[in-house]
Amino acid sequence: MRRALKPRLANYKIPQVMKVVDSIPRNAMGKINKKQLVSAVFADEHSGDEAA
Numbered sequence: 001m002r003r004a005l006k007p008r009l010a011n012y013k014i015p016q017v018m019k020v021v022d023s024i025p026r027n028a029m030g031k032i033n034k035k036q037l038v039s040a041v042f043a044d045e046h047s048g049d050e051a052a
Contacts, residue, residue: 017042
């Protein structure tokens with residue numbers, strides 16, 4: 001995926017991490033609930049040392 005994006009996007013726009021999920025959480029308006037998505041998918045990486 002990253003190889004396919006490299007000629008089309010600037011380096012800073014290419015995702016560092018990509019994960020496949022079964023479903024994407026949405027709010028009442030149908031928009032992606034980013035907070036819920038990050039907490040569910042990246043829970044192991046955000047284990048509680050966010051306060052820096």
